[in-house]
Amino acid sequence: MGTRVVRVEDPRLLTTGGTYTDDLREPELTGAAYVTFVRSPYAHARITGVDVSAARGVPGVVEVLTGQDTDDLPAPADGNPTAEPMLAKDAVRYVGEPVALVVTDGRYQGEDAADLVTVEYEPLPPVVDLEDALRGETLLFPESGSNVLAAAQDEGAGDDAFAACEVVVEHTIVNQRVAPVPLETRAAAAAWAHDRLTVWVSTQNAHWARDAVAGGLGIDPSAVRVITPDVGGGFGAKIGADREGVAVAWAAKRTGRPVRWVETRSENLVGMTHGRGQRQTFKIGGTRDGRITAYRLDLVQDAGAYPRMATLLATLTKSMASGVYDIPHVEAYFQVAATNTTPVAAYRGAGRPEATAAIERAVDMFAAEIGMDPREVRRRNFIAPDKFPHTTPGGMEYDTGEYAAALDRVLAAAGYDELRAEQARRREAGDPVQLGIGLSAYVEITGGVPEIGETARLVVHDDGTVTVLTGSSPHGQGHATAWAMLVHDELGIPMDKITVRHGDTDAIPVGIGTFGSRSLQLGGTAVHQAALEVKERAKELAADELEADKADLEFDTADGLWRVRGTPDIGLDWGRLAQLAGSDGLAADVHFTSDKSTFPFGAHVAVVEVDAETGKVRLVRHVTVDDAGPVLNPVLAEGQRQGGIAQGAAQALLEEVLYDAQGNPVTSTLVDYPFITATELPSFELVDMATPTPLNPLGVKGIGEAGTIGATPAVQNAVVDAVSHLGVRHIDMPTTPERVWTAINEARTGQ
Amino acid sequence: MIPATFTYRRAESADHAVVLVGEHGDEAKLLAGGHSLLPLMKLRLAVPEVVVDIGRVRELSFIRDLGDQVAIGALTRHHDLENSALLARELPLLAHAAGQVGDPQVRHRGTIGGSLAHGDPASDLPAVVLALEATLVARGPNGTREIAAADFYRGLFETALEPDELLTEVRVPKPAGAGWSFQKFTKRAIDWAIVGVAAQGDKVALVNMGPTPLRATAVERALADGASVEDAAQRAAEGTEPPADLNAGPAFREHLARVLVRRALEESRA
């Protein structure tokens, strides 16, 4: 625990390279045909006819399948009117929605053949922005009677609490829609043989992908084997298998030919789910001396065209609304609205970044209103360390937290007072490049449905090597390194003798996967417990063999030998013990579950330079405390924090998915979708802090999403702070040069 | 992301290239570094029937000192412009601007000829050759002709080149010591300019302020009339037609042009 171990994954990834789904050359995929999807060019239209005859006539075309061909597939459960079809049949609801697919011998033929599938559309008015969706003049799902898919409506319950406040600030802000942009786009391959499907898919969880394929095709899950090769990032958008993944499996079954599919980047930017997408109205009230007494958050969540996870996102935002603060009156409401845009689902943080962004802007605006340093307002309102476990007004039970300590530590590392002095100097001098200092303090929820837990099977082989079969599923995190470390810590077996296997539903019948920053606390704990069980069993075997009492046995992790106390010359190694276990094997199976979530927390300080003449923002420093409990391997934890901060800063500074008035995506290439690169980022300054949770034996919480959650509001607050002396109160994200320039102009002219 | 079917022809020499495009006329497209053409073909926004690859025509890759001019072959890569000692000495504006194009990958593939012939008003080098008052040399079935940079740009992605003409070189007069500046305003380092300014002495050209690269004539006139840098820069947006896109609207671009022209003139005179 706590050792800086370099990743065992890296030599292969950095030399011969990984094997991603599109790289697979398995014998079962020999002669595989290619799937190309025909996608809707309309945001909203009725399909009045599909003609595949021209496409069928093209050389190399194996099959053309449309929504009309899906009649052999199970109907949606009890006629659910908002069900998302595998291929659109009667209507399309976003540009890029799959309408048909062609199977061709060659990849290039697919694109030409797809062009020849003629779909007749009768365009319907598109519902693009949230206002239109709520007005409900056009409905995406007429049968459901409304575009509001779910709601917890504003009851204004706390009007009295606000009436009693000395100061109330109210504002509407946008938490814009962003694209996950994993380096590896979505991909799948499938082969049907001997009445069984084998599906390779780029996913965060093989088992949910298996269930999605089996459910979508109406076959028994035991007839589906899902294998996940290397996965090049997911960020929440590769949970399970999307409709395209299911369709690829279906195409293999229909044609009897192995097939493969990998989407292009432009397809990815419209076909993979997006994240965030909330319009938030907050109201924050309190006393002039900085005590916050009432907070209301009322949000509209953009679901996109189908209800995937949007209600979950809004629910998480609602539950986490009050963040790290001890506010007597808190209320939160949401509406989830369907629009003719790409569906919205989990993206690094999923609901918690949105909650943090709202309250951290609210606290800064409250601080500005009463003329108090935002550091001071935060300090006066933190939940005190002696109040844990702490149940919030939103019903969350925070396990452990040291919020004030985290803020103090990060401010000390950043040199907060000196930064403020430098800011004052530049303001006084009228420097064209102003300095902005942004704070955020956050708490988030991790564990991703801890009740369903995670599995591990640990097997010691006769040669003293170990195989770990994990139900968890890495897509860049470094599970192979982490799990081997956990086994090594308990069993003393060298890391290079430990093999970690994951993502094969035949080898690992039960597993959940990686999302919600859950892996170490659940999957890691399962591995740890399996090691302990194996150790216990080994002790019994050694006691028998050495004809000693169990209590007299000693295990030395340094050389991995079991001995009877006082007889150093005779020791049993793991290989021998595995042999002694005989046909039973020396193995343990664990399914670790937890009935409670963990709550990592932290504080970020962002320092930006803003060119007040052009509005251009440069992030010059980013200092963070991200406390997720004890750290197993700093290399891995820091990697998660670094990537998370980069993505969080990206939302604050640059990224936004945009549609025109007709619902056409206008950010569907990486020229138009400005995802962040290393040149826009400084080296981050990571400060350590580790407060354990009592909820698992390792004491660990999740670190995967923390950086993103803390970074976005810190950077946004810094940008506003840089120009606040010019009268600017708020700038929506992304804080592009034009937005910053406009905000300064409006403040100057008093608009 | 996969181009429509096309025929590929490789030119062995500049003359061969002229013959090949002559054979196919409007249906053919020259391929140099491919960093503008191929993305368009992948999106099927460009659908040429024949692609004539001039990527290996070595005779078009050179930077030569002609005394009072420097001649640059059309196939010279941005990377070579950026690292040329001759350009650093004689045409530092061009060398520096070439180093601001895209990222290292782009600069190793993209060529000055492709950049100029493509006619994208958001590109860096067209404004630079305008400010430097360069001459472009084209070869066609009827021989060679020279076109002043000022006459080369006709409209959005439209130049004075005929479909069967090949741009072979650019001749740039040495500016005799006047100061220079290149101001490129972007959101990210890799991006095209939202607005850019190339200044060589009192000659000023604008990137992305209209359908073509533009000379900031109002600024130049004001300077000639003895206006201060501050006052002259105020006229930077006169006569421009800035586009509206995801990065900026016209008003912001006009403002940027004024700020960047002022900074460029300040820097070039410093």
Ligand SMILES: Cc1cc2nc3c(=O)[nH]c(=O)nc-3n(C[C@H](O)[C@H](O)[C@H](O)COP(=O)(O)OP(=O)(O)OC[C@H]3O[C@@H](n4cnc5c(N)ncnc54)[C@H](O)[C@@H]3O)c2cc1C
């Ligand atoms: C990611 C990325 C970022 C970029 N960023 C920038 C940037 O910041 N600034 C910038 O200025 N550019 C940028 N570019 C464009 C880059 O500089 C291109 O390389 C350049 O604009 C075109 O040069 P090319 O050699 O690649 O031309 P090609 O793509 O091969 O050709 C472009 C056009 O010119 C024609 N053509 C090419 N050579 C000749 C010739 N000798 N005679 C006649 N016609 C010819 C072709 O037929 C085609 O129509 C970027 C490109 C990419 C992909």
